[in-house]
Amino acid sequence: MSRVVVAGTFDTKAEPLGLLVEKLRSLDAPPVTIDTGVFGGDHGCDHPAEAVAETAGYSLEELPPLGRAGAVSAMATGAARILRQLVDGGAVGALVCMGGSNAAAAFSVLAPIVPIGVPKILMATSVAGETRALVHGGDVTMLYPILDIEGDNRILRSMISRLAHVSVALLRAGGEHPVSAPEDSVALTMYGVTNPCVAHCRELLVDRGLEPLVFHANGTGGRSFESFVRQGLVASAIDVTISELADELFGGLWPAGSGRLTGASLSAVPQAIAPGAIDMICLGPLASLPERFRSRRHVAHNDLVTLVRTTPEENHRLGRTVAERLGTPGAATSVLVPMKGVSQLDIEGGAFHDPGSVEAFAEGVASGLPPHSPVSLVRMDHHINDREFAEALVAAVDPVRAR
Amino acid sequence: MSRVVVAGTFDTKAEPLGLLVEKLRSLDAPPVTIDTGVFGGDHGCDHPAEAVAETAGYSLEELPPLGRAGAVSAMATGAARILRQLVDGGAVGALVCMGGSNAAAAFSVLAPIVPIGVPKILMATSVAGETRALVHGGDVTMLYPILDIEGDNRILRSMISRLAHVSVALLRAGGEHPVSAPEDSVALTMYGVTNPCVAHCRELLVDRGLEPLVFHANGTGGRSFESFVRQGLVASAIDVTISELADELFGGLWPAGSGRLTGASLSAVPQAIAPGAIDMICLGPLASLPERFRSRRHVAHNDLVTLVRTTPEENHRLGRTVAERLGTPGAATSVLVPMKGVSQLDIEGGAFHDPGSVEAFAEGVASGLPPHSPVSLVRMDHHINDREFAEALVAAVDPVRAR
Structure with a gap:
């Protein structure tokens, strides 16, 4: 069964990502979760940060000396490898990323791994701006969240609810028309x-x-x-x-x-x-x-x-x-x-x-x-x-x- | 009852817009349609091109002398006035635009009229590029269609099906969390x-x-x-x-x-x-x-x-x-x-x-x-x-x- 895959920095965005996961569950679409946060911590993810780092060849402790950009890039590499395995196994029905500029950067690495016909969805303030690197020619859907994706407030809850509904709608619409013959x-x-x-x-x-x-x-x-x-x-x-x-x-x-x-x-x-x-x-x-x-x-x-x-x-x-x-x-x-x-x-x-x-x-x-x-x-x-x-x-x- | 409003140039994009309308109907969300095409013609729209032009103070025959940009702008003005009336009457549950650069231009005029909390959705190739004028600070969702929105082919059908599903999902998600208190x-x-x-x-x-x-x-x-x-x-x-x-x-x-x-x-x-x-x-x-x-x-x-x-x-x-x-x-x-x-x-x-x-x-x-x-x-x-x-x-x- 192909499912929604949610990739995000669960370390710094635990609250909004938690809301998204909860909402997807309530819509009978429990997601597969990948934590790309460099600070780790237990957020109940299917692929916790430690595992993501290890897939890229590092332990979490080895990331700080790489500097911010290096650490973020290592986590993206690990997440990309995990995602590729999930795609190859037919497990990915949609990719969803949500967050700040790190989420957008991760999305631009992860989305091209997901085949055309499988929706790629991003909610981040950076979808207002130059989006070519985000779209990258793929069948991408972008939501502008109005507020920064931080903490928990009612506007953000409303936007996260939308994101979940869009993800489930796209997941279920997928089989209706094959993308190509x-x-x-x-x-x-x-x-x-x-x-x-x-x-x-x-x-x-x-x-x-x-x-x-x-x-x-x-x-x-x-x-x-x-x-x-x-x-x-x-x-x-x-x-x-x-x-x-x-x-x-x-x-x-x-x-x-x-x-x-x-x-x-x-x-x-x-x-x-x-x-x-x-x-x-x-x-x-x-x-x-x-x-x-x-x-x-x-x-x-x-x-x-x-x-x-x-x-x-x-x-x-x-x-x-x-x-x-x-x-x-x-x-x-x-x-x-x-x-x-x-x-x-x-x-x-x-x-x-x-x-x-x-x-x-x-x-x-x-x-x-x-x-x-x-x-x-x-x-x-x-x-x-x-x-x-x-x-x-x-x-x-x-x-x-x-x- | 608030409904999906579809605004587009039904003159040159009759096939894809027709597919969208048909798909929305099949999902029990028959849209209100506004024709912003300068060439008119009978496309069964709720607000046909003639009426849109008249709302802006022109007849369709008076548009060609305005030049391409002037004619497009006049139609956008007419559509904006109609949309404002629909919004004031509580009739708008979501705005959907789809097409080429004209659709994007119309969207940038129409979306700001729709209150925050009511989804604004655009599918156009121009969402890959500089999107600030399209987003304009609003709660906007953008879909990249991969192909130009022209004619009828299976890829495009698949993308239009997605657009319809997303629109309906957002329409129905709207009431779940009020956007603000x-x-x-x-x-x-x-x-x-x-x-x-x-x-x-x-x-x-x-x-x-x-x-x-x-x-x-x-x-x-x-x-x-x-x-x-x-x-x-x-x-x-x-x-x-x-x-x-x-x-x-x-x-x-x-x-x-x-x-x-x-x-x-x-x-x-x-x-x-x-x-x-x-x-x-x-x-x-x-x-x-x-x-x-x-x-x-x-x-x-x-x-x-x-x-x-x-x-x-x-x-x-x-x-x-x-x-x-x-x-x-x-x-x-x-x-x-x-x-x-x-x-x-x-x-x-x-x-x-x-x-x-x-x-x-x-x-x-x-x-x-x-x-x-x-x-x-x-x-x-x-x-x-x-x-x-x-x-x-x-x-x-x-x-x-x-x-």
Whole structure:
């Protein structure tokens, strides 16, 4: 039976966490509890702090010399290992974290361990602010508690009651619609400038009776895409838009982390990759553009976003990085390069048109592939948004599907 | 009977919003629907787009000339008026918005209309990112849908099912714990540097059988504080920490908007105000400090936050602004000024100690008060964190309470 797992610092938040546990019990959903508090103490947890520390390779006494950050990180490591075992055993129906900034930090480590389809729930004041590291592309629910989660008062009781009800509702809703039917879903990545390509692909996929799942590749979307693919929730992946990699390597706004472009290879999911939107690094308002980008070609996308042209050298490095991250994939993998341009801006007469950059990308891929790599690299005499290019992408993942 | 209110652009999101409505009905929670779509059309809404536009003073035909932003804003205005009527009639048990960036924008206008205690729920990809404008200090729940909310697919169905379950759970949990018992709750505002003052106040309040509710004044907390006070959810307010005003006026990280310091006066809640932490403007990492602040005294609070000393001139302006915002309050109002310092850093020997600034603040208050103002301004020969100062704050709001 999968249950709610509550992870928190029972040492300093004993009262509110105790209220949460009690409330979940009263709703017939007794939780599994993990104490991530560095000070220990007996709080009746299923996984007390001593055990969490030991799982990370420490005794509680060895934590203080690590300093505050080190101790918190050690406990998160221990909790992550315990959670992974619970997940592997099918015991986790929802993850719930509640507390202050430590709870948010623990959540950002623990939530990615929980598969998509299993709710991840956080109540902390820090959900008001920059939440990308908390969401991390996952199916996350966040509650703002209004007050700090400290002690016991009626407002907090009301918020904790809500958190318990939400957790139980999500736990029970889980089975109603399976999150995916892997055998006929295909994951794609999109930007506005690659929209026509993805629209063509969608149409072709739907014609084949497949379900396209489109991820908006703005940092969070790329993480979601990788999670989906890594967890085998799709039959194949058409990774049309990899601009997050440019943001990661060259200091843009929307990197998706070092896991980007690794999921399909690791999980043996057939994939076709196109260098969509690698002509651009996404940066903030024009006025805030760092000195090093000012002399480059750039386009003000709106008041908040400025797109800066990548150089041929950067494109070579992008290609090489793609090849390195693909590694030795366990299923058919193609990199299709549209030689007439990689985005709506990189098109004949467009602001970012530069065929030399596309060629540099292709050469970068070639240089990064090991000898006898199973990855096929194909230069195509099309623009990325040509229908023929979309047909090639779909064909590249089609024949290998078991249907 | 209070019900779930669903507001959304039924023109462009007819499929997913239709699924949500259907799901809520199947859970015995048929929603009230408000169509904020600018293109109109018959979607069976209780408040169709035509009616929403008319409530804002337009016909649908008059919207296109306003431009996209103008049209969206007009619809939000209309929806806000309708929602306010529903709230006043006691018809709103929860607000639910779902969609893209328009849904998020509408939510940020609509959620503040819904009283604290009534859940406000948003599902949109934009909950991954900067959420302060979405949360706005309210008791908000946010779901990240993984995919864009477009069309109909199984992942999205699963996420919409979750949203419906969460909405119903929150609707039904609402009555379980009332959000407040106004007659014996007192709202306070805190920073780390005013923590001792608030701790003293809490102890004194608890001794009197009162329940202290402490808000962390980091922009969002100040908004929550103002909402609580404005909605009459507390017996009195002790506003110890008003540094958000410095951030608002002088370009700091955590402003709480122009509503700060207005709630108690508007709602005739007795209040005591202290200039806690007005010695500091909160800014980002040291390396990012704007030129104009570099020559000032500053303290690196941590890697992410640098505190910059406010000047006597700025303190005068802060005092004047406080007086202006208090206006002519409808209940006893005191401004108590701790002449020996306003924070842990502004203390004899401390990095920000500067009695001239405190005096400038007091003079600013005096200069901003109208003749015969009922606001009492009291200079006290104490530091803000002295126990005697906390006693004076509690005494200032105590005698007027009806008990």
